[in-house]
Structure formats: C-alpha cells, structure tokens
Amino acid sequence: EEYLFDAEDAADRFRVPTANRILETAEKILNDTEKVIENMYSELDDLLDSEKQSRKIAEEVVPHIRSLRNLLLQDLYAYGSAEARFEEEINKCQLKLEHFYYETEQGNYYEAHQIITNLQQELNDLEERLETFPAIYRQCKIELPDQIHQLKNGIEQMKADGYQIEHHNFQKELRDLEEQLSVYVTRIEEQDDQTVFDFVATIDERISEIYHILEEESKARNYVDKHLQNFEKLIEEVVDEFKLTDEEVTELQKTYYLEGSDLELYENLEKWIHQLERQHMKIKQDLADEQQTYTALKDELETNYQDLQKLKEAHQEFKEQISTIRKDEIEAKEKITVLKRDLFEVNRHIEKSNLPGIPSFIWNQMDDASEKCERVLEKLAEEPLDMGQVSHCLNEATSSVETLIKQTETMMEQAYLIERIIQYANRYRSQYPVLSARLSEAEKLFRECQYEQSLEIASESLEEVEPGALRRLEVKINVKIPS
Template sequence: MRYVIIPIIVLIIMTVIAFLFRRKHISEIEKLENEKLQIQHKPILEEMTKVKQLNMTGETEEKFERWRNEWTDVMDVHMPKIDSLLFDVEDMVDRFRFRKATETEKLIQDKIRYCDKKMNEILHELNELVGSEEKNRIEIEQLKEQHRAARKTVLAHQHSFGMTANPLEKELESFNPKFAEYDELTAHGNYLQAREIVISLTEKGTRLFGLIHDIPALLTDLQNKIPSSIRELRNGSREMEEQGYYLQHLELNKHLDQIEQEIEGLLKKMADLEIEAVQEQAHDINDRIDSFYDALENEVNAKRYVDVNFDGLAELLSSVTTLTKDTSNEAAYVQQSYRLDEKEAHIPQTSLKKLEQLENRFGLLYERVEGGGSAYSSLQQEMQDITSELEQISEEQEVFANRLKNLRIDELNVRTQLEELNRRLQNTERKLQKGNIPGIPDEMEARLEEADEQLYIVSQSLQETPLNMNLVHTYLGDAEKAVADVTERVEELLENVMLIEWIIQYGNRYRATHPETHNRLLDAEESFRQFRYNKALEEAATAVEDVEPGAMKKIEELVKEQV
C-alpha cells in the first residue's frame, strides 16, 4: 500500500507545482502582450501627419523619411516577430516546457525594449521638430516687432542716445541678415537650424533692447546730473570757505577733477556700448558725490554744535574742577576719622591730574576755535571727547562723595548692630541661667566666651582712629556668626534638657516591671547630673524605645504641645 500512496503523493505535488509555474508564465505572457500593444498604440502616425503640414524639403524631408522607415521596420518586421514568439511561448507553457519558455520570454522582452526605445526616439524628434517650428514662428515675430520698435526709438530720439546712436543702429542692422537666413532655412524645412538662429537672436536682442532702454537715463546722468552736482559742490564749498569753514582736509576739488576725468572715459566706453561697465562706475561716482554732500553737511552741523556747546563745555570744565577740589578737601578731612583703602584715597588726586590735562586740551581747543584753520568736524569730535571724559570724572566724584557721606552713617549702623548683638547674647545667657538645669557644659561656656570676645573685638575696632570700616565690618560679621551659633545651641540645649526630663518621667512606669530599663534610666540620670546632656538623652531615649517602640514619637509630640 505504501508503494502505491507515495508515488501518488509525488505525482500530485508535481502537478500542483507545474500548474503554479504555468500560471506564472501565463501572467508574464499577458504582461508582454500589454507592453507590445502600448508600443503599437504610440501616436507616431498622428505626429508624422503634423510634420506633413510643414515644408517637406531639406532637413524636414530627410528626417521624415528616416522616421517613416524606422517606424515601418518596427511595425512590419519586429512586431510580427514578437507575435510569433508570443505564440511559441504559449505553446511551450501548454506543454510544460518552462525553461525554454523562460528563455523565449527574455528574448521577447529584449525585442520589446528595443522597439519601445526606437518609438520613443522617433516621438521625441517629431515633437522637437514640430515644437521648434511653432516656437520659431512665435518668437521670431516677437523679435521682429521688438526690433522694429527699437529702430524706431533710436531713429526718433537720436539726441537721447548721443554717441551711442550709430553703434546701436549698426547692431540693429546686424539682425536683418539673420532674419533673412531664418526665412530661408524655414522655407527649406530646416526648422532645427532656424531654431538656433532664433535662440542666438533672442540672447542678443535681450541685451541690445535692454541697452536701448537704459542708455538715455545713463547719458543724462553722465552729461547733466553728475556735472550739475559737481558744479553745485564746487560753488557750495567756495561759499562755505568764504564764511570761515575749513574744508582743505576734504580735498574736494581734487576728487571732483578726478570724477570729471572719469566721466570723459565713461563717455568713450558708451560709444563702444560697454554699458554694463559704465553703469557700475557711474553708480560708484554717485555714491562718492553723495558722500561729499554728507561731508559738507557734517561740517555745517559741526559748526552749529561748536557754536551752541562751546561755552557750556567751559562751564562744565569749571564745575567739574570745583567739584573735584571740594571732594578732595572733604576726603582729606574725612581721612582724619576714617581710613580709606589705597584705591579710594587716590581718586581725588587722580581726577585732578586728568582735569589738568583736560584744561590743557581745552586751551588748545579754544585757540583753534578762535584762530580758525580747523575743520569744525574735528573741533566737534574733540569737544565730544572732552565732554565725555568730564562727565566720567563728575560721576566718579559724585560716587566718591556719597561714599564719604555714608561712612558716618555706616559707623552708626555698626554701633546699633553691636548693641543689638550684646542684648541678644545677654538674653541668651539669662535664659540659660533660668533654665533650671544642673549646670552648664564646658563647651557651652567656651562658646559664650567666644561670642563675648568677638563682640569686644568689634567694640575695640570702633575706638581706633582713623576708623577702618572695612575691618570693622569683617569683625562684625564674625561676631554675628558667633552670637547666632551660641543662641541656637542654647535653644537646642534647653530643649534637650526638657526632653530628657519627659523621657525619664515617661519611663518611670517601667522601672518596677523592667529592671534593665530601670538601670539604664539610672545611667541617664547620672549623665544628666554630670551635664552630659546629649549622652543622657541618647541613653534615656534608647531605654524607653526598647521597652516601648514608638514611645519617643509620643513623647516628642507631648513636648511640642507643652512648648
């Protein structure tokens, strides 16, 4: 039975595999058939019909014949061959010759790709030719219209184009032979060659028509506006010099002469139609002329500044000098009572030296203002520099003067703080004495003495002459820290003493029933009598907590309520 079943199973499996392969190949054949149909349906004939409407001579005729031959070759030779191969591969699949079918399918795919490539090339060249003809026709009409308008403009407004009129006419004349060549090529069906002419003329026309638009304004700028500005600058500078302005530092005439020479060269470039270079240089010249106007305006504004502010600067110099001398005298008086650090002590003298230098500069400035021969912009800058330095010195003196005034206030504040610290320390000692404790630990006595010593140091530093407030503040800081520390520790000590008493009282309930707890409480009481309060607290708390876990939390809450 086994020998019968196994072959049957193998046969069934092979049959299933064969049908699966057959289905795969049938799908591939359908795909190849669709690709072949897509090639056949490409609109080659429709596009070739469009070409027939053109002049079928020359280049167009040659290309048309080639395209028709290639299309005929694809449709009459390659397509029938593909149909035959597709029929063969279907037969192979029906007979389960899958390996041979695969090879044939690959051959069909290669032929389809070849045909598709050929058809696409024909379509591309057809579209290029037809498109070129349409583009040429539209663009050449636009170029001819622009060319006519440009010639009309140049002829009607020759005065606006000056020396560029003849070169422009020659450039425009050069279009005519190209127009004639275009017409001839188009008449003979050479549309692609005609396309090259259209592209070349378009590039040339874009530049030339742009020049025709720009040249009149550029010539007006070079021949009228800039020369007018030059004359205006020369006259304006001459009038300002007659009114007392010093303008030699601007070297205006030298720069204007140079610009006039540049304009002569630019006009020659205009005749050669080097318009782009001329435009760039003309823009630079206009920028320089604007800078000359700005320089003259700056001198006018500077003169106004000098006239308005010169007397005020003299008054400011006098007032800052007086302020600095008063501050110097005040500092000398204050230093009899207070010690200043080295940097602060030298502020008045340093400022007086700076003021001496500024007085010398102001004297030179006064001579320049009265004597003339200096640019007002230079005088303004010097005045502004002197004013800035005077304002800085004035600010330094005001800050220093306030510092001197605050020294006495600072001393009084320190004395008040010292009194307050003394009171806090006395209250702490009094509280400790009234705390009803067996005694004061040596460490606490040492801290109290240290705080008292720090307060004494502050008091002694306030007796020195001259008084060094920086040092006093250092001592005061140490004293504040010592008093705060001892106050905190006394509070902690008194709280611990109260807590020990409550713990022992709470633990008394276990003395009779728990001998060990009784003995440990006795040890805590002994430590308490020896002023070892931290140890007593630890011993009592441990004894009670061991016999009643959580007891310390209850006791602490009772103490908080009591407090």
C-alpha cells in the first residue's frame, strides 16, 4: 500500500518516471509474494499427504508388531535364549510407534513420517530374522551335533571292525567342530551373526565328505575281500601257463636258435611274474598286519589286475611269436623249393631258345642265384636252426632268382625283336646301302650275344628309312620295343 500511495503522490505531482519505477517495484513484490504463497500451499499439501501416508503405514505397523510378538510366543523353545533379545527388539519397535504418535500429535508430520517409514523397514528386517533364526539355531544346537555324534559312533564301529582310518584324525576334527558349534550357538543367541550360515554350510559339506570317504573305504573292503583270492587264483594260472611255455622254449632251443630279443622278452616275462607274486604277497601281508587302508589296498590290487592283464597279453604275444618259428621253417623250405624249380625252368628255357649264345652276365647271375639257394639249404640244415639267418639268406636268394628271371626274359624279348626287325628291314637293303651295312652290324652283334646293342642299331636303322615302322611293328607283334 505504501508503494501505491507513493506512486499516486508522484503522479499527482506529474513525476511520471518516478511513479512508474514505484509501480514496477510494487509489481515485483506482489509476484514474489504470490510465489511464496504458492510454495506454502504446496508444502502444506505435501505435509498433509505425508500425514496421510504415515497414518496408512501406521495402520499396517500395528498388526505387524502384534504378529511378530505372536510369532515369537508361539514357539519360544525354537529361539532359545535369543527370545529375550528378540522380545526387546519388538518392545523397542512398540516405543518407536508411540513416538510416532507423539510427533504426529505435535504436528511434526515430517519427523513422524521418517519415524514410521524407518520402523516399517525395521519390522520387515526383524520378521525375516525371526523366520530364519529357528532353522539355523536348530541346525547348530541339535541337528549338526546329532549328525556329528552319529558319525563319531560310526567311525568307532569301523575301527572296531578293522578299518585303518586313524590317519584321517576324524575324531579330533569332529570334536573341534562340536566346540565351534557350541560357540556359534551362544553367539547367535546373543546377537545376529551372518557368518553362521557359511559355517553351517561348511560343516554340512565336511560331514558329507567324511561320509563319502568312509563309504569309499567300505566299498574298497568289499572289493578287496571279493577280488584278492581271485587274483591269487589268476596269477597261479599264469605261473602254470608260463611253466608250459618254459618247457616249450627249452625244447625249441634244442632245434632252433632263439634271437636275443626273444630271449630278452622271455626273461622279462619271468621277472614280471615274480614281481606280481611279490606285490600280491605284500598286499596279503599289509592286510594281515592291518597297517593299510582298504582304499590303498584296493588301488594296489586294481593296479596288479591291470599289470596281470598286460602280462597275459605279452605272454600270449610271445607264445605266438615262438610258435611261428616252426611255421617259418616250413615256409622257408617251401620257398627254396620254388626258387630251385624257377632256376631249373630258366635254365631249360635258355637251352631251348636256339640263340647263338648267352651273355656272360646271365650265366654269372645264374651262378649267383644257385649259390644263394644252396646257402639257404645249408642254413636250413644247421642245428640249432637260426631262422633269422635263414630268412636273411632266403631274401637274398629270392632277390637273385627274380633278377635272373627278369634278365633272361629281357634277353629273350630282345633276341625275338631283333629277328623280327631285321626280317622287316630286309626289304630296304637293296635300296639303302647304309641301312644294309647297319643291319649287317646288328646281325654281327646278335651272333656275338650283344642283344641290347644289336636291337638298338637295328631299330634306329629301320626308323630312319621308314619313320613309324617300329610303332606299327609293336602293334603287330604285341611287344614293346625299347626306345
């Protein structure tokens, strides 16, 4: 109003600029005041809304406190000594509720709202702890101690039954766990401790592990009781079989020479059998002395079974190996008979060939093949028979005879081709003096048993006067002419 009066006074005095400035100031003040009033209304609305929300939460909190108290009273034994601290927490929540009502009556709606929302969260947290406590408390106080007690009794019974499990030191470990459980029971009765959940899980897992170890020990005992005698029977069978093999080897050595590798394998088999016998006796002694766990004995017995199987396979392989010695001798005799027959056939074929002569390298190769065949027969007649030497000499003889056959066949083909080429080329002799001279040279080499050189000269000479003649001649006589 004061600004308005000043503006009116300035206008009356015709002081227009001053009046305008005063009016602008007054307008700004009015706008600011209007904003303040709007903010006050907004805060009032928020306050009223907060009070409304608080009343709604309080309506939920009251029965919530009552339900938690009932939950606690329904089974006080489930909470043990912790019942007192939970009751105290509920009472504190009740006091906070009363404080909420007091602040509300005093008009401190914001403070009251903060109290009731915090209280609601505390009650939710308390409810969760009240619901989870009985189970974890029962585990620590009753269930796990009972399980440990039963496990300790089971361990003592297994020890009485002859199980060697002292080295695990389970009894001390379980006593320590019992003491830790007792400490945790006292601790969670006095205050919340989230580490108890991890501890309980660890104990539960460890109990399962111990049961598993004991179960495996029991299974191992059943395995040892069931398979130990059977293994002894199997190794006796192997020993008996090896005695037969030993007798067979003794007989073989009278007739055959055994390779060093064969004898080494035989000696290793014998050592292997003795080693398995010693290992078996050790298991029996450990079992009698009660110094080993059944799990360890089972592992040793399983290893022995695997070794025994490998021994039987090696023994069978050795028997098959020595059994082939006689068969190899028979096959060698049959093979040398065939080679001797091949030599005879080659010689007969040469004699019937009507060739002007036989190159010296053919006779040399025949002599070499004959000598090597005789060498095989000499080796077969030796005692003891060394099949290694026989096989070596037989391979040499086979190679020599095969070389002789190939050389002889080549010589025969060359001689046949020379005759056919010269017969074919004779038609040109009168026309081509050079050809005639070359053919005469080829005929001379043919008579001197130089069939390869003769064939080369005859072929080249014919091809010079009639290109393609050799190829046509090949087709006609169905023989490949060397180029």
